[in-house]
Amino acid sequence: MTEAPRRQTRQRSAVLALLDDQDGFRTAQDLHALLRERGDAVGLATVYRALQALVDDGLVDVLRNEGEAAYRRCSPVHHHHLVCRSCGRTVEVADPPVERWAARVAAEHGFADVQHQLEVFGTCAACAAR
Amino acid sequence: MTEAPRRQTRQRSAVLALLDDQDGFRTAQDLHALLRERGDAVGLATVYRALQALVDDGLVDVLRNEGEAAYRRCSPVHHHHLVCRSCGRTVEVADPPVERWAARVAAEHGFADVQHQLEVFGTCAACAAR
DNA sequence: GATGCTCATGAGAATCATTCTCGCACAGGG
DNA sequence: CCCTGTGCGAGAATGATTCTCATGAGCATC
Numbered sequence: 001m002t003e004a005p006r007r008q009t010r011q012r013s014a015v016l017a018l019l020d021d022q023d024g025f026r027t028a029q030d031l032h033a034l035l036r037e038r039g040d041a042v043g044l045a046t047v048y049r050a051l052q053a054l055v056d057d058g059l060v061d062v063l064r065n066e067g068e069a070a071y072r073r074c075s076p077v078h079h080h081h082l083v084c085r086s087c088g089r090t091v092e093v094a095d096p097p098v099e100r101w102a103a104r105v106a107a108e109h110g111f112a113d114v115q116h117q118l119e120v121f122g123t124c125a126a127c128a129a130r
Numbered sequence: 131m132t133e134a135p136r137r138q139t140r141q142r143s144a145v146l147a148l149l150d151d152q153d154g155f156r157t158a159q160d161l162h163a164l165l166r167e168r169g170d171a172v173g174l175a176t177v178y179r180a181l182q183a184l185v186d187d188g189l190v191d192v193l194r195n196e197g198e199a200a201y202r203r204c205s206p207v208h209h210h211h212l213v214c215r216s217c218g219r220t221v222e223v224a225d226p227p228v229e230r231w232a233a234r235v236a237a238e239h240g241f242a243d244v245q246h247q248l249e250v251f252g253t254c255a256a257c258a259a260r
Numbered sequence: 261g262a263t264g265c266t267c268a269t270g271a272g273a274a275t276c277a278t279t280c281t282c283g284c285a286c287a288g289g290g
Numbered sequence: 291c292c293c294t295g296t297g298c299g300a301g302a303a304t305g306a307t308t309c310t311c312a313t314g315a316g317c318a319t320c
Binding site for chain 1: 266267268269270271272277278
């Protein structure tokens with residue numbers, strides 16, 4: 001079927017490695033700048049392409065926030081995020097009840113093929129202290 | 131303090147009236163086009179300004195979806211959305227448990243000033259039939 | 261190790277939503 | 291009716307993301 005032959009290149013490894021070092025969501029532009037500083041010269045367009053591929057493969061999660069998208073290395077199991085709106089630090093959290101709730105509510109209204117997204121924003125202890 | 135002296139103009143009324151006629155999320159561009167068709171000539175920039183004002187006043191909810199923001203007339207009480215990803219039809223739903231859950235999880239991780247967003251996407255009965 | 265077929269890359273242009281600029285119009289209080 | 295300041299409109303500006311296309315590099319094969 002739609003086999004996706006994904007080639008392993010220096011640039012993609014660099015993007016993934018960089019994401020592993022981050023502990024919060026980062027925008028594509030940020031990641032690009034960070035790669036430059038690191039010495040890994042990667043084109044901006046390539047960073048976008050690599051991120052899209054990683055999202056498709058489920059290795060990275062996206063967060064669309066006013067105008068720009070932020071990316072983060074994530075575990076492949078279903079989960080939600082607790083994000084610091086100041087520093088971007090993120091904690092993965094699970095909430096089994098909400099899964100059932102979403103399915104039930106959707107069914108009640110005749111919706112099928114259900115998907116949901118839940119994000120919690122706040123100020124982490126470190127940022128609140130400042 | 132920060133009093134917001136909001137003037138009532140033909141354009142703002144038109145935007146709000148149009149939103150009342152829609153039963154799903156619509157992008158700013160869509161709303162602008164619809165106003166034109168209707169005969170209400172309103173500048174694109176004005177549509178954006180009116181929408182921002184309405185969001186600030188809590189009369190309208192925003193949904194950021196790949197690239198463009200969508201707006202919808204909403205009740206002022208806290209709620210979540212069940213959105214048809216095909217036709218955009220939307221149902222407002224409430225889930226008290228998730229409110230408590232969000233607060234508890236945030237507290238456990240030392241996060242303060244908590245806020246959360248939860249949206250459920252699916253295909254409504256009408257669209258699934260097609 | 262060389263060869264070839266593709267897909268990936270990179271620089272800059274192109275696209276698209278959104279915001280800004282600024283001169284003019286109008287809402288609303290006096 | 292007049293004044294003042296806010297809102298409007300058209301087009302330019304901004305900024306993120308995507309596209310184009312010629313060149314470079316995986317990876318399988320010989």
